[in-house]
Amino acid sequence: MKKSIFILFFIVLNYTVSKACDKCGNYDNSDFKIKSASITHKADLGITVWDIKVEGTAGKTMPKPVGQFNGAPVLAYVFPTTLKSSDIGFGQAEGIVALALTSHPDFEDTPLWDENLDGNYLNDGLVWHAHWVLLVEDKRVGGGLSVREFKKGDPNVVLPPTNPGMAMYMDSPGFNIVAKGNSIKVIVPDFRINNKTNFKFDAVSCYMEVSTGAGGSHEGEGTKPMLGVYKVYTVASGNLSLPYSVK
Numbered sequence: 001m002k003k004s005i006f007i008l009f010f011i012v013l014n015y016t017v018s019k020a021c022d023k024c025g026n027y028d029n030s031d032f033k034i035k036s037a038s039i040t041h042k043a044d045l046g047i048t049v050w051d052i053k054v055e056g057t058a059g060k061t062m063p064k065p066v067g068q069f070n071g072a073p074v075l076a077y078v079f080p081t082t083l084k085s086s087d088i089g090f091g092q093a094e095g096i097v098a099l100a101l102t103s104h105p106d107f108e109d110t111p112l113w114d115e116n117l118d119g120n121y122l123n124d125g126l127v128w129h130a131h132w133v134l135l136v137e138d139k140r141v142g143g144g145l146s147v148r149e150f151k152k153g154d155p156n157v158v159l160p161p162t163n164p165g166m167a168m169y170m171d172s173p174g175f176n177i178v179a180k181g182n183s184i185k186v187i188v189p190d191f192r193i194n195n196k197t198n199f200k201f202d203a204v205s206c207y208m209e210v211s212t213g214a215g216g217s218h219e220g221e222g223t224k225p226m227l228g229v230y231k232v233y234t235v236a237s238g239n240l241s242l243p244y245s246v247k
Helices: 002-017 023-027
Strands: 034-042 047-054 073-080 096-103 129-137 145-147 177-180 183-189 204-210 227-235
Touching: 023 204, 023 227, 034 073, 047 073, 096 183
Parallel strands: none
Antiparallel strands: 034 047, 047 183, 073 096, 073 204, 096 129, 129 145, 145 227, 177 183, 204 227
């Protein structure tokens, strides 16, 4: 875990001089300027409430669709943590456990949940929803991080049954998200994090993007990760040192 935190610290020192990303700048506004972050344990309810407060309106800015999965934009408020991969159902895999609150209009990755309550489970990508992910260092993208991938059929890969079926360490847990005013909150039951309430965390706002090969928005730039961080907008701590504790 110390190695993972060091990687995060190194990356944040360099994200301000990362490679240009024209689309990333379109969303760099007060809705993604983090003022504070907290995780509060409510023992009487057996839950933790994860909260990010911004200067603008949390969740108001959403990505504009590009009409395809390859090159699809993803906006996210992310909580990197010191939780272990096994705490969230990923077995003993290496990576930084993070809870990402995401919006992406071009694809659906929560097939078990109907977030907009229209009876169609396959059209909710734009609605803010939660994912557990494992983040790893990735120098191919400006933000320096990507979601860890694996080969489909690898018998060593462990995923929760709520995973969306993509070849990366991602889960779609269906946690409730409430965006109101300058705050975006997500409610996590204690048993979904192995009853851990003494971990450290940070908060990040960022632009991510999907790449499935040729024909994406980064054609000619070499192989890109399936889901990479191309731009970090703000970091709650300023240095991604994961200094915050659960209250």
